[in-house]
């Protein structure tokens with residue numbers, strides 16, 4: 101029988117929330133501790149409300165498996181730990197000490213969430229991380245006990261902005277940035293992501309500060325995409341002169357809605373968009389603001405040709421006290437249509453899934469299903485449409501001014517392949 105202790109950080113302190121028990125992933129169940137329940141704490145997920153009874157295998161799986169890397173990244177860490185990639189319990193046991201949000205898996209010697217050290221990350225290691233796929237990545241993940249979701253190779257690292265230096269976080273020391281690798285099959289994906297995020301920002305969408313790390317000559321094999329974690333805020337506490345962040349809790353919409361990671365794409369109509377808006381209006385501390393913001397993102401992902409805007413690419417973030425929830429900033433926005441992947445969006449917009457079949461009437465349908473007023477939905481939609489081309493040009497120029505000439509080509513691809521072409 102395995103037992104995994106599940107802690108959550110609140111204001112820099114780890115609180116034991118409960119335990120996952122089971123022989124393996126096929127029968128493991130999570131149950132809150134009595135003490136956690138008695139002290140009127142916050143549920144660790146909207147999908148795991150406070151209750152005395154253990155949750156089902158499925159509920160446990162949907163939330164905790166949803167904390168792990170996916171696809172090829174999962175395979176490589178599973179190999180490293182000599183376990184089966186489906187065995188999420190064993191992987192979480194190894195990697196759950198620095199997750200997304202404020203969950204910490206494992207026994208802790210005290211209640212401080214910020215024990216540990218920062219070890220300088222050499223230029224050479226950063227270069228290796230940019231240059232090749234799995235080996236350096238897996239080594240870093242294993243050494244830092246870090247689990248980040250998604251399919252792209254990525255690590256969580258500490259960045260000292262003042263000193264412009266990178267560090268690996270050891271022990272329970274939290275990271276400040278997520279750093280993603282390029283992809284051999286998707287040319288210029290790092291540049292693509294930065295252009296998309298900058299365009300979104302110019303259209304008023306809330307995005308995290310993100311930038312490109314160039315470890316060489318700016319080619320795909322030299323560059324990494326870095327994004328500042330919105331689920332970390334710097335505290336007054338220091339380790340070796342470096343300010344240590346507190347962890348803010350976050351969960352993605354799949355976890356919050358109890359949807360397993362394998363169902364992150366809406367391949368048959370299940371009403372994901374309507375479910376997302378219902379969730380926001382139930383849990384957000386700023387439901388009107390967040391409803392507008394979520395709607396703008398749905399329109400934007402279509403315009404820019406991001407067919408990978410699945411339900412794990414939207415998240416909720418909690419405050420330090422764990423008593424307020426907001427829509428997290430937008431992340432993972434890439435013009436995927438540029439790579440000739442699939443024509444299917446990740447969610448139905450009204451009755452249509454194929455990007456080339458979606459038009460304004462589909463957005464009207466989606467707004468109706470989601471309970472958004474038609475006037476507001478149309479006004480926001482038209483604002484996004486009217487500002488799109490200028491914002492894209494401005495974002496492209498900015499990225500080009502950083503020395504990435506490929507930016508022009510990406511812009512051309514966005515206009516040629518994204519949703520904008522169909523409705524402009």
Ligand SMILES: Nc1ncnc2c1ncn2[C@@H]1O[C@H](COP(=O)(O)OP(=O)(O)OP(=O)(O)O)[C@@H](O)[C@H]1O
Pocket residue numbers: 170200248249250251252253254278308327328329330331352408412413415431432
């Ligand atoms: N700036 C950020 N701050 C905090 N968390 C973030 C940030 N950016 C991304 N994340 C979290 O990390 C997860 C993985 O990041 P991201 O979606 O960019 O990776 P990916 O591997 O490209 O994903 P996918 O499998 O969807 O292609 C996200 O689902 C999100 O929860």
Ligand SMILES: [Mg+2]
Pocket residue numbers: 250251412413432
């Ligand atoms: Mg993602």
